[in-house]
Amino acid sequence: MDLVFKALADESRRLLLDRLRADNAQTLNQLCAGLPGMTRQAVSKHLAILEEANLIAAIKRGREKLHYLNPVPIHEIAERWIGKFERSRLDALSQLKQALERRDE
Amino acid sequence: MSKASHVYVTYIRATPEKVWSAITDPDLSGRYWGHRNVSEWTVGASWEHRRLDAGKIDLVGTVLESQPPRRLVVSWAFPGDVDKPAKVSRVAFDIDVHKDDMVRLTVSHTDLESGGEMERGITQGWPFVLSSLKSFLETGKGLL
Numbered sequence: 001m002d003l004v005f006k007a008l009a010d011e012s013r014r015l016l017l018d019r020l021r022a023d024n025a026q027t028l029n030q031l032c033a034g035l036p037g038m039t040r041q042a043v044s045k046h047l048a049i050l051e052e053a054n055l056i057a058a059i060k061r062g063r064e065k066l067h068y069l070n071p072v073p074i075h076e077i078a079e080r081w082i083g084k085f086e087r088s089r090l091d092a093l094s095q096l097k098q099a100l101e102r103r104d105e
Numbered sequence: 106m107s108k109a110s111h112v113y114v115t116y117i118r119a120t121p122e123k124v125w126s127a128i129t130d131p132d133l134s135g136r137y138w139g140h141r142n143v144s145e146w147t148v149g150a151s152w153e154h155r156r157l158d159a160g161k162i163d164l165v166g167t168v169l170e171s172q173p174p175r176r177l178v179v180s181w182a183f184p185g186d187v188d189k190p191a192k193v194s195r196v197a198f199d200i201d202v203h204k205d206d207m208v209r210l211t212v213s214h215t216d217l218e219s220g221g222e223m224e225r226g227i228t229q230g231w232p233f234v235l236s237s238l239k240s241f242l243e244t245g246k247g248l249l
Contacts, residue, residue, distance in 0.1 A: 070113055072232050
């Protein structure tokens, strides 16, 4: 679990996870093309840290590797601190927050 | 129609045989998944994903590969969609020994209709099922 929190404690790595959430199964080239502000070496290094924390799964396909967002460790963190009966109320609060913040944009 | 795929990985302190049984044994799968997985688990056999209460069948498919306890591949569809090839997806379970007492379970769900009901359902479902399976095998209790 330490690895998960360390991996998530970085804006660039959270951005990479956001990119995979929007469009799963991307190659290193595709991820780099979507992030012109980051060097290829930086993206590659961040991906290795995310893979080490099991937050992404990298699957070989021919000569390429496809990167998938793996939310299972985040689910385990949620299960540890959020009780079964609180979840529906928290979902409602989260939706309310999103709806209110959208109105301000 | 574009196809989507998702891959989920969890590390479990258990043997490959225990993980295989937890996926393929109706009574064991019922205890952490809330559904009984019922099949002969031989290539070409059908499989069903039945609710514990009243036994309503929520998913059906065919066993495409079966190499106990390392790899299982099944087709995966809602019962009403089984004759519509565009709506039949595919799930591979790969069970690899990671360290002495750990296995790495990889679930690859491919050939999904992009943005369809099945894709929406499984992206909610797999993280829960794999967390619950890990908890069940390591502590004896699923997350149901």
